[in-house]
Amino acid sequence: MDVSGLLAAHPVIDGHNDLLWAAREATAYDFTRLEVGAGGTPTHTDLPRMRAGGVGAQFWSAYVPCRLTGDAAVSATLEQVDAARLLTSTYADQLAWATTADEVEQAWATDRIASLVGVEGGHSIASSLGTLRALHTLGVRYLTLTHNANTPWADSATDAPVAGGLTAFGREVVREMNRVGMMVDLSHVSADTMRAALGVAEAPVVFSHSSARAVTDSPRNVPDDVLEAMARGGGVCMVTFVPRFVNAACADAHRELVAAAAAEGIPESDGTRFTAFEDAWALRHPRPTATLADVVAHCEHVREVAGIDHVGLGGDYDGCEELPVGLEDVSTYPALLSELADSGWSEGDLARLTCRNTLRVMREVEDRADDLQDRRGPSLARIEDLDGTPATPTQG
Numbered sequence: 001m002d003v004s005g006l007l008a009a010h011p012v013i014d015g016h017n018d019l020l021w022a023a024r025e026a027t028a029y030d031f032t033r034l035e036v037g038a039g040g041t042p043t044h045t046d047l048p049r050m051r052a053g054g055v056g057a058q059f060w061s062a063y064v065p066c067r068l069t070g071d072a073a074v075s076a077t078l079e080q081v082d083a084a085r086l087l088t089s090t091y092a093d094q095l096a097w098a099t100t101a102d103e104v105e106q107a108w109a110t111d112r113i114a115s116l117v118g119v120e121g122g123h124s125i126a127s128s129l130g131t132l133r134a135l136h137t138l139g140v141r142y143l144t145l146t147h148n149a150n151t152p153w154a155d156s157a158t159d160a161p162v163a164g165g166l167t168a169f170g171r172e173v174v175r176e177m178n179r180v181g182m183m184v185d186l187s188h189v190s191a192d193t194m195r196a197a198l199g200v201a202e203a204p205v206v207f208s209h210s211s212a213r214a215v216t217d218s219p220r221n222v223p224d225d226v227l228e229a230m231a232r233g234g235g236v237c238m239v240t241f242v243p244r245f246v247n248a249a250c251a252d253a254h255r256e257l258v259a260a261a262a263a264e265g266i267p268e269s270d271g272t273r274f275t276a277f278e279d280a281w282a283l284r285h286p287r288p289t290a291t292l293a294d295v296v297a298h299c300e301h302v303r304e305v306a307g308i309d310h311v312g313l314g315g316d317y318d319g320c321e322e323l324p325v326g327l328e329d330v331s332t333y334p335a336l337l338s339e340l341a342d343s344g345w346s347e348g349d350l351a352r353l354t355c356r357n358t359l360r361v362m363r364e365v366e367d368r369a370d371d372l373q374d375r376r377g378p379s380l381a382r383i384e385d386l387d388g389t390p391a392t393p394t395q396g
Contacts, residue, residue, distance in 0.1 A: 073121075
């Protein structure tokens with residue numbers, strides 16, 4: 001199969017990339033010093049390698065750590081969204097700002113990569129539906145309901161459950177996201193939160209960077225019953241490449257790390273202390289290695305359980321230190337597609353995987369929002385009204 005030709009017609013829409021936070025830490029968003037347009041950057045991502053990888057649209061992650069809460073989280077998130085705008089305008093000859101499926105395809109018509117934004121973590125809205133709407137106005141097109149720590153209204157996959165999924169306010173967040181046309185992203189949330197969100201969602205959901213729990217037993221992956229329910233609702237699971245989510249030995253090593261940290265009183269949800277513990281742990285415990293074949297297995301499983309119309313790609317480049325052998329940076333998508341083609345995936349199958357499924361979901365979310373806005377106005381609900389006095393957010 002001519003993979004390069006396939007990618008020319010059906011470029012990759014990648015669901016999750018953490019270049020913005022990497023740029024914040026490396027150069028305070030100074031793209032004259034982190035020259036992603038020139039290539040050869042120390043990051044996993046730059047524009048020449050995106051071109052080589054056949055990437056046609058990227059959801060940049062507006063991520064901020066869970067240790068930031070309230071106004072501090074909102075401000076840092078706004079800075080991340082602003083950085084996405086700055087990145088796009090700095091390389092306007094190669095990137096085009098996009099907020100709709102039509103705008104993604106318009107970018108392709110001008111030989112540019114579509115530049116989109118998703119916010120990674122419900123703590124970024126500080127339990128405010130007005131803030132959620134403001135982020136949508138700024139161009140944010142998905143919200144991951146949690147990151148590694150619970151929010152006051154939703155349980156994370158890597159924190160002790162409190163809400164049992166979603167609180168009443170959490171359900172209202174999902175409803176309001178559907179009304180404004182912001183995709184509900186269920187990566188990072190607990191399985192109970194996944195099920196609760198699917199129970200209330202009025203539009204397709206996404207997993208921006210998650211893989212299959214039946215293949216690799218990680219709390220960050222999606223159980224089969226959830227994959228089935230996600231598909232019934234028309235959603236898409238964007239398979240991620242993070243080694244501990246796609247390889248059993250890597251997952252086991254991470255569980256050992258989490259247990260050792262917990263014995264020292266450091267939960268995985270405590271991002272700053274856990275990262276420091278992990279860095280020290282890695283010096284004494286070399287990490288196992290994942291491979292491209294592991295990612296193939298997850299793509300195959302999601303296809304088998306959810307169906308070919310419900311699988312996509314969300315590499316999580318620049319969101320983890322190590323990647324599977326063969327998928328080291330954003331230039332390597334053709335290698336994955338070649339392996340899938342050798343496994344029997346047709347051109348139509350691969351087109352759905354790379355972009356057609358995600359474009360369909362975007363359009364369905366947009367259309368559903370139009371319908372819902374005809375039926376109801378903005379929600380004025382407050383967390384204190386629906387849940388009582390909000391709990392103190394978990395620090396992480």
